[in-house]
Amino acid sequence: DTEVTQTPKHLVMGMTNKKSLKCEQHMGHRAMYWYKQKAKKPPELMFVYSYEKLSINESVPSRFSPECPNSSLLNLHLHALQPEDSALYLCASSRLDRGGNQPQHFGDGTRLSIL
Amino acid sequence: DQQVKQNSPSLSVQEGRISILNCDYTNSMFDYFLWYKKYPAEGPTFLISISSIKDKNEDGRFTVFLNKSAKHLSLHIVPSQPGDSAVYFCAASRARGNTGKLIFGQGTTLQVKP
Numbered sequence: 001d002t003e004v005t006q007t008p009k010h011l012v013m014g015m016t017n018k019k020s021l022k023c024e025q026h027m028g029h030r031a032m033y034w035y036k037q038k039a040k041k042p043p044e045l046m047f048v049y050s051y052e053k054l055s056i057n058e059s060v061p062s063r064f065s066p067e068c069p070n071s072s073l074l075n076l077h078l079h080a081l082q083p084e085d086s087a088l089y090l091c092a093s094s095r096l097d098r099g100g101n102q103p104q105h106f107g108d109g110t111r112l113s114i115l
Numbered sequence: 116d117q118q119v120k121q122n123s124p125s126l127s128v129q130e131g132r133i134s135i136l137n138c139d140y141t142n143s144m145f146d147y148f149l150w151y152k153k154y155p156a157e158g159p160t161f162l163i164s165i166s167s168i169k170d171k172n173e174d175g176r177f178t179v180f181l182n183k184s185a186k187h188l189s190l191h192i193v194p195s196q197p198g199d200s201a202v203y204f205c206a207a208s209r210a211r212g213n214t215g216k217l218i219f220g221q222g223t224t225l226q227v228k229p
Contacts, residue, residue, distance in 0.1 A: 092158075103149055
């Protein structure tokens with residue numbers, strides 16, 4: 001069982017739809033992350049939130065819009081996606097400390113298919 | 116430019132023997148390294164990590180070795196079990212920058228045969 005919960009597990013949407021991916025953790029972690037993973041490839045970082053503030057945006061297209069409403073929740077709002085955006089979207093969380101040596105813990109992901 | 120490389124796409128070992136997975140990196144600024152295991156239809160599961168001030172870290176059957184001069188790390192699994200069959204990713208970060216940005220290798224698929 002993962003302590004990072006992602007919903008939905010699967011999502012099929014058209015290019016004109018608006019949908020949201022949700023991520024929740026109750027480990028008290030103050031850093032949360034969104035990754036994208038294509039088939040046979042490693043996860044690639046999209047966004048990092050530290051203390052509920054966006055700290056890293058890896059030049060992600062604006063059709064992906066992250067939101068961190070509180071320290072336990074992370075959303076990824078999707079609009080006007082392209083077929084090449086079909087992928088596994090992973091959420092992760094970690095503690096924050098000055099040393100920075102804290103592992104990230106991942107959810108099981110949302111499998112997104114764009115028609 | 117691939118900063119973290121796992122040059123072996125796959126590895127097959129017999130149950131009970133040692134599995135050795137390798138990882139190389141190019142960025143000398145990396146100071147924190149992790150290994151993750153991934154089963155199909157699941158997210159990566161954290162296994163073990165090591166900071167650059169150490170050259171070895173051990174947790175049960177899993178040991179990670181870091182050779183900073185060679186920019187190389189390895190994961191040893193002893194003894195290997197069929198349940199260890201999965202994709203293994205190494206990852207690296209600049210922990211001191213505390214950005215949280217992990218760079219992953221391409222992964223190595225481990226098969227442990229009964």
